[in-house]
Amino acid sequence: VVGQSLLQILSERYEELRARYGLGLRLVAVADSTGAVTKASGLNPAQVLQVKKGGGLKGLKDGNYTDDLPGFLGELEADILIDATPTNIVDGEPSYSFIRSAILHGLDVVTVSKGALALYFPALKELAAHRGVVLRFSGTVGGGMPVIEFGKECGRADRLEKIIGVLNGTTNYILSRMEETGQTFREALGEAQRLGYAERDPTLDISGLDTACKITILANEVLGKGATLSDVKVSGIEEIGVDEVRTARERGLAVRLLGVADGRRLEVSPQTVGERDPLAVKGALNAITFKATHSGSHTITGKGAGGPETATSILRDLVAVKKMRVAEASNI
């Protein structure tokens, strides 16, 4: 979904991206789960998108097809890998092999895939630093919202003490609906699936593991923790009863699935927050509070998912990579 949104943006906004941000992107390779197509002079994003929508990349007549994944990266003259593979929390694949291979070949990396980062964050960051490449991942948390940059800004000249986030839109939609309509968890989940807010297999969301990946990434990048997914104590929302939600509401509270990171804890669990708290966000929205010692609590709220939104986060990362590379070049 995100990869196709990005192709769409690249085909529609190419001139604007070049004029406004100096991003003259040339697509020298594209890959899906079956193989890759490479072309040194550049593939046409609109054409790639059309072929992909009609089936696999193998149908692309332009360029050279290979099923050597991620081996083709070694043969490629490229500057940046954009990784939009699905999140896999068992072994982080195929994201992990792609990112690792790209770093080893000296490519900067922009990823929106959470698994490899959550499982191997400290190792991947160290590898990137050692090889002098940039590794960015804005789109892994909060979709199109600049959550990581915002968190870092809150900590500038202040000390960040805590991050608390409603980081998963699916579970928040379910909890909001239980609150508003008195539906059971199963009923609200069914509704969320019918409306496209929940996947057919909603395990990653409702178990709290998606939130756990995101809080791991935030804890590392914003709080400077060296943590991985296994450090997070996780419980999901499957056991939340209608009574619990109603009782909370009667007391002016709302049940929310929160990811929490501070000096002691790294935890995901359903908790109650005051209904006036900016975290008591409704529907499929996300909300993340950064608590700093001197400047207080700052919350960012918005849509935490979506193809075009997340693709915009990729662009934001690409602009940042470009900026860093230009700054470096001007220092030589």
Added chain:
Amino acid sequence: VVGQSLLQILSERYEELRARYGLGLRLVAVADSTGAVTKASGLNPAQVLQVKKGGGLKGLKDGNYTDDLPGFLGELEADILIDATPTNIVDGEPSYSFIRSAILHGLDVVTVSKGALALYFPALKELAAHRGVVLRFSGTVGGGMPVIEFGKECGRADRLEKIIGVLNGTTNYILSRMEETGQTFREALGEAQRLGYAERDPTLDISGLDTACKITILANEVLGKGATLSDVKVSGIEEIGVDEVRTARERGLAVRLLGVADGRRLEVSPQTVGERDPLAVKGALNAITFKATHSGSHTITGKGAGGPETATSILRDLVAVKKMRVAEASNI
């Protein structure tokens, strides 16, 4: 209030600021409304604070006293002016003369005062650019929240279309209380004054003019408009009736004083927002939504005022100025 909070922070966090951010600040002058005390080798922030709390700066035995404001700036060996004078929307003084004089003498400027900026934004920015000095003002909007930086981040690689903000905590407290308790405007204002949320003369807040200053600053700095306070169509909350608030509530809406800036409008007025909208923030909080074409609407919420909070924004600006100056120096 903000100046004293800053002195407090400088006296308590000096070593940390130097170690973590390279900010080895030397206070070569302090001024209040009556005069200034200068000392090239540096004043002691704790001592200045103590004297100021006991009366005027004239009582400070350390350094040289002068009542030549802002003329003393011309005699000073200084790098940065920090302006925390009260907001004056009639002629922007004394902020305007201080900022102008500082820029002309080659000082970088950090201000938390809104009047001069709202009245003369395009001219002051142009003057600063022309003289090669940095002019920053994070603390003018949203207290300790990094609102301006967040807005700019939302627009990176995307097109910002609109800014909508609950930018004044006093009026939001009043409207929230009218909503929750059925109080009239006068009653809620009285309560806000008793609790310290509203000043004895609340004109600037309830008239919408404080919000107008803030939306002018945001429109200029984040949307790139060349606007001044007189371009804003302003109406306040004095005429809001209990019935209006109750009727809105019955329809699932909340009345909020909004500052709005987009391609066409620059406006401050009470409007209704959905009660699930992140802008329907309660109490003295602020909330600002940045709407971008591709990545959607992102809202930042938090306490929009307070001495220590706003002083932290000054520090954030100082760190940014330092960073820019260091980057420049390394490019020579």
